[in-house]
Amino acid sequence: DVVMTQSPLSLPVTLGQPASISCRSSQSLVYTDGDTYLNWFHQRPGQSPRRLIYKVSKRDSGVPDRFSGSGSGTDFTLRISRVEAEDVGVYYCMHSIRWPWTFGQGTKVEIK
Amino acid sequence: EVQLLESGGGLVQPGGSLRLSCVASGFTFSISGMSWVRQAPGKGLEWVSLFHDDGDIHYSDSVNGRFAISRDNSKNTFYLQMNSLRADDTAVYYCVKDRGDSWGQGTLVTVSS
Numbered sequence: 001d002v003v004m005t006q007s008p009l010s011l012p013v014t015l016g017q018p019a020s021i022s023c024r025s026s027q028s029l030v031y032t033d034g035d036t037y038l039n040w041f042h043q044r045p046g047q048s049p050r051r052l053i054y055k056v057s058k059r060d061s062g063v064p065d066r067f068s069g070s071g072s073g074t075d076f077t078l079r080i081s082r083v084e085a086e087d088v089g090v091y092y093c094m095h096s097i098r099w100p101w102t103f104g105q106g107t108k109v110e111i112k
Numbered sequence: 113e114v115q116l117l118e119s120g121g122g123l124v125q126p127g128g129s130l131r132l133s134c135v136a137s138g139f140t141f142s143i144s145g146m147s148w149v150r151q152a153p154g155k156g157l158e159w160v161s162l163f164h165d166d167g168d169i170h171y172s173d174s175v176n177g178r179f180a181i182s183r184d185n186s187k188n189t190f191y192l193q194m195n196s197l198r199a200d201d202t203a204v205y206y207c208v209k210d211r212g213d214s215w216g217q218g219t220l221v222t223v224s225s
Contacts, residue, residue: 039212041157048206048215049149049157060213092157096211099170101159 002027002095006104012112013083021107023076023093030073030097037097040069040078043106044089053078085111114138114214116207121219124197132192132219134207142185145210148192150203151218158203161192165210175201197223 003026013019029036040053051060053069056076066081080087088111093104120132132148145165150158161181162170171179180193190207202223207216 037211041212043157048218049212050215051212054211054213090156094157094159094212099162100172101162101211103157103159106156 001100002029002097002102004093004095004102004104006091006093006107009105009107011107011109013080013087013109014112015085016082019080019083019087019109021078021091021093021109023071023078023104025074025076025095027097028073029095036072037095038069038071038076039094039096040067041092041094041103042087042089043092044086047089049092083109083111114209116209116214116216118205118207118216118219121205121221123222123224125225126198126223128197128223129193129195130197130221132194132205132207132221134190134192134216136188136190136207136209139209139214141183141188141190146181146183146190147208147212148181149206149208149212149215150201151206152200152203155203160205163190194221197221199223 005024007022029038036056038056041049043049052063057069068079070077090106090108092106115137117135124130147162148160178196182191204218206218
């Protein structure tokens, strides 16, 4: 199975400042079609998860452009250019290159 | 607008069974991959089962042989039949479209005596 490892697991942030979360996979997430199946999700307290980013860097509809994804192969990063209060919660990376699809442990983002 | 509405959760004794349903709307259900993802209380996310858009079905090792997924395209409904339930199956179960682009609100399953 592909193991997804996130860091840090806890991220205190200052409003208006940038933040970044790292995700590393135990195997390359590049599929035979050339796409890289790495996704990022955000879960606010008491809510369902919401996908923010798919295929490393493509933002889902309605996702603010302060969120960006980057990386390749086995190393990926989610960046928030300027943190807003609504960005608190837990962020998960997840791969969907082969079964079983697996998530990282989650990174809890909170305001300092 | 995509909507996924789960139902069927509740309290069940260890060894018991439960069937979850997910009614979908707002997209072409019959050609979409569908999944169940669960989250134990205070824990992370686990992708439990996948009904791939090519018809393949997959289960996580933790539920393989106990859970079964199915779909009724005439009713736009996706199901999760859970048998031989254990305490560690206690979780919120989410119905999820494709590779996670849409999620339901979740339904809580509690396995306890």
